[in-house]
Amino acid sequence: MITDRFRLAVAQLNPTVGDVAGNAELVRKARQEAAGKGADLVLTSELVLSGYLPEDLVLKPAFVRRCMEATQKLAAETADGGPGLVIGTPWKGDSGEVHNAVLLLDQGEIRSIRYKYDLPNYSVFDEKRVFAAGPLPGPVDFRGVRIGLPICEDIWNDEVCECLEETGAELLLVPNGSPYWENRAEERLQVVVSRVVQTGLPLVYCNQLGGQDELVFDGGSFALQSDRTLAFQLPQFETALGLSDWKRDGDTWVCENGKVAKLPDLDEANWRACVMGLGDYVNKNGFPGVVLGLSGGIDSAICAAMAVDALGADKVHAIMLPYRYTSQESIKDAAECADALGIRYDTVPIAEPVEGFASALGKLFEGTKEDTTEENLQSRARGVILMAVSNKFGRMVMTTGNKSEMSVGYATLYGDMNGGFNPIKDLYKTQVYHLAAWRNANKPEGLLGPTGEVIPSNIITKVPTAELRENQTDQDSLPPYDVLDDILRCLVEEEMSVSDIEKRGHDRTLIHRIEHLLYIAEYKRRQAPPGVKITERNFGKDRRYPITNRFRDRS
Incomplete structure (x- = not known):
């Protein structure tokens, strides 16, 4: 018929x-x-x-x-x-x-x-x-x-x-x-x-x-x-x-x-992808909600906004974990962000556990100078507290590191890398800033968060810092993010040679340094939680580099 x-x-x-x-x-x-x-x-x-x-x-x-x-x-x-x-x-x-x-x-x-x-x-x-x-x-x-x-x-x-x-x-x-x-x-x-x-x-x-x-x-x-x-x-x-x-x-x-x-246009599509990936991961795995450290910085703020868009404000719990280096500006920005999103916001100071660790290690570290070891104790104390809250109440810890940081190892194992899922894992820092400003001006239909400014403008405009020591900024350790991100795209997405990247106007010594940081951070990335794929080549299934690796492009 x-x-x-x-x-x-x-x-x-x-x-x-x-x-x-x-x-x-x-x-x-x-x-x-x-x-x-x-x-x-x-x-x-x-x-x-x-x-x-x-x-x-x-x-x-x-x-x-x-x-x-x-x-x-x-x-x-x-x-x-x-x-x-x-x-x-x-x-x-x-x-x-x-x-x-x-x-x-x-x-x-x-x-x-x-x-x-x-x-x-x-x-x-x-x-x-x-x-x-x-x-x-x-x-x-x-x-x-x-x-x-x-x-x-x-x-x-x-x-x-x-x-x-x-x-x-x-x-x-x-x-x-x-x-x-x-x-x-x-x-x-x-x-x-x-x-x-x-x-x-x-x-x-x-x-x-x-x-x-x-x-x-x-x-x-x-x-x-x-x-x-x-x-x-x-x-x-x-x-x-x-x-x-x-x-x-x-x-x-x-x-x-x-x-x-x-x-949707590219910005909306990227935002929706992050939101859908996070929401389905939480819901399909049976978590009642999420908990995250809200530091007053851009990364945790955008993750909180994505979580509210995905799950609703009642399923998002933010915790400020201040130490002596945490500025009043950061405390104010974090509180304003939580208020704009309508989420639960608590403060758990970390001085006691950090100083307890320092005291316990005092004899072992005697005669040494303070360095990133002591900085990482702060991050790890925060990670322990967030995981304890997760264990007690069942909500999944969100990690909030961006692709720029994950590329060069600007993250602490068993500290700020603790958690179950990271919605911005495949967004470079420059993309994070761009999308944060975009979300303040746009609320796609069907998402659960509020309209208007959900990420305080000061969070977007202030100088980024991990606040692990006095007067610290990200640019103490890293080049400006527009420079860093372009070099990383060339190395990660394009697999370009150092010579070809240099032709884009970047300093050869800096390229060598970034390539080296990229390779030696592989062991950290293997232990990082999953996160939404946004770029053509994410860290995970797309990019499978050996941890033990002595190759460097010096041609």
Whole structure:
């Protein structure tokens, strides 16, 4: 039977890795809603039943079996005469190998199974570790429509889509698990344009939503007509069920009525990514809220604002931990920030524990000069107190170090690095300042924080300092942040040589020093909590340098 029209629902959902029953229920509810709106077919994202990335969970036979059982149950439910379902799940094939699969469920049955052909093994992806690659796929038949089902990476090269077009596909429906980083939406669009030009077929791109450890999946599902015009656009950073009507026009399928959501600009997208990553990490892991040290500085202030936007003010607890070097200006700024955000704010002085440590170590340190050891005792005392509050009340400690500091080791192990998650781990200091000012002027819809100035302007404009000794500023130890951040971007994101960085106008001796600091801080970063990926190359899955490493670029 050949049909000339059908209604497609694109389900942009926020699954949780490992929660197979919960993810199946998300799909079930989306299908029910789509049925009520007259949909014929529901498209979901890559591995929606397992959640993405499932990593080594896929190596557990019990996990794969549970995903397959959930799929079979959903297939049986399609006997109700409602819409068919395109669903992503791990699947154990007849050969015994486990695949990243997409299945077409309809009329009470599993009608077709297709396996991912092109398994990514770069950046944050490591699919060849856990999945077997499938063969080049042909199209599937859905009620008279020949549909190609390439899976995510399958459209980033031309081989799979070329095969589908040559074997008679009329329309490409693509389940994706594509994580966010800056300007990622434009990058996806250009890939899809290339596939549409190559095949002459319309393409529907369904992307996952939500935070998963250090990754954020931003949704932003969309479709292109065969002439490369935008058929519809779903929002970023929101769950959505997008309905569109398709009709056959000769040999081509055309979308008649898709809605086009406005995508956020880069600042809003970065902010929303940090907020979503933090909120999902806290909520999916069952923490009742967060606690953080609010120092009066920019990093802790922006983290507090993100936490309120993600969780609500009632779930954020800020603690000022002053010592003799903490200025009255910092105490005032921290209190004003907490007041602007409407969060609980307590003060726990650290003089007693710091001096207790100093006393206990007095004989051992006799005859030595004070140095960063004593400074770090302050940071570690603060870390112990925050962890004690976390243990007592269950709220997760947030860490607040930015990418500039984490790059060069300007952080204290078991001190300010204590905690469970860091929303600004992949933001350079210059980005932190920029986004703080942006948030004071903007409050994106749907976030839980207040409007207006949530980070006191003095926090943004004053000279940054760790306040671990008299008259200390960050620039005592580091170059100006605009200089530092440019050098770090060259070293981390671009892997540029020292000679090429020098051509940008930077001092060669300074570049050598920053490169050295970057390498020797690797052991600290291995012990740092996860944080939201914002740049194309974050510390974590993206960048895997050895800790023991004597290489230095001195060419």
